[in-house]
Amino acid sequence: MKFGEAFTEYLKAHQERFLEDCSHVEYKRLKKVLKCCRKCRDLKDSYEVDNGEGDALSPRCQCESCPVCDQKFFSELAKEASDIAGCFSSRVRHLLNLHEHKIQRFITFVRQCFQSPQQATEQECRMLIEYVIMNALAIRKILKKYDKVHSSDNGRKFKSKMLSKHIEVLQSPWLIELGAFYINFSNSNGGRSDEPLNPFSCDLSTTEPKMTLMxxxxxxxxxxxxxxxxxxxxxxxxxxxxxxxxxxxxxxxxxxxxxxxxxxxxxxxxxxxxxxxxxxxxxxxxxxxxxxxxxxxxxxxxxxxxxxxxxxxxxxxxxxxxxxxxxxxxx
The missing domain is CATH 3.30.40.10 (Zinc/RING finger domain, C3HC4 (zinc finger))
Incomplete structure (x- = not known):
């Protein structure tokens, strides 16, 4: 299954119970922008070949100054990445606060009827981790596709801008905090931190202690x-x-x-x-x-x-x- 189809299925499956108030990458819309750019490039290359100005085997691209991508693609993607990072940090803070305050946990338990607090917390953790991974992959895939369409490295440069603006969600300290919380929670409830459903692991035995996200x-x-x-x-x-x-x-x-x-x-x-x-x-x-x-x-x-x-x-x-x-x- 292609990533676009998998991402669409993910959005449909979680839209009501989790993603209702969360931002996400508009993957399909951004692909349409790139599709439009590809058509423009092909028309230009065809024109240059017909007029003897280019070589059909080595198409030239207008990537460095593509008005469609400059105005729509990167601006929209930057806003979506910022909204995702803000939504994720807010949800993680809320989850940790609920876990720390037992009265709020009891209220959450009542609201969720017969679902146990442990199950609710574990489910929220998994959905937050999946939310981060799916949207981060969507951003990486669409940027890679951008560079392929335009034969440029602007997508890679945009990744660096995301890091400098602190909207790269995979580098968020709240993701590390969520991973540590999930490991602590699994251990406290008799589970194992390295179980298949937990993508986080922690290795402190080496000279370079690290936490790993799979x-x-x-x-x-x-x-x-x-x-x-x-x-x-x-x-x-x-x-x-x-x-x-x-x-x-x-x-x-x-x-x-x-x-x-x-x-x-x-x-x-x-x-x-x-x-x-x-x-x-x-x-x-x-x-x-x-x-x-x-x-x-x-x-x-x-x-x-x-x-x-x-x-x-x-x-x-x-x-x-x-x-x-x-x-x-x-x-």
């Missing part, structure tokens, strides 16, 4: 769990607005703020230590589920890092109040 076609997407500052497994991880993961203490040190203040206390001009992007601390995400997963699987390491952090917090707190006392007294 995509269709046996394609693996790996997320490095090493802090780029201390070069160890992230401890109480935070993801900055650019998506890079850091230990809480390392992120605070890089932004010149106290650990007890947290990364969000950093000034607006603070830069990411990896990509040097400005203003990424205000949107930092505390990776609670990932932290819980790492704490369970690396108990000794976690105890050691926790003791070191407590000592550092005590030192910073004492230094802070010493400075405040001197300021208040005047010497």
């Amino acid at each position: 995509l269709p076609g046996m394609v693996k997407l790996e997320y490095n769990l090493t802090c780029p500052i201390c070069l160890e497994l992230v401890f109480k991880p935070y993801a900055l607005g650019c998506g890079h993961l850091f230990c809480k203490s390392c992120a605070c040190a890089a932004a010149s703020v106290m650990i007890f203040e947290g990364p969000k206390a950093a000034c607006s001009g603070s830069k990411c230590s990896v990509c040097r992007e400005v203003g990424v601390y205000c949107n930092a995400v505390h990776m609670i589920e990932l932290s819980l997963l790492l704490k369970k699987q690396c108990k000794e390491y976690w105890k050691e890092r926790a003791a070191e952090e407590r000592a550092e917090i005590s030192r910073q707190t004492k230094m802070y109040w010493d400075v405040q006392s001197k300021y208040m007294i005047g010497y």
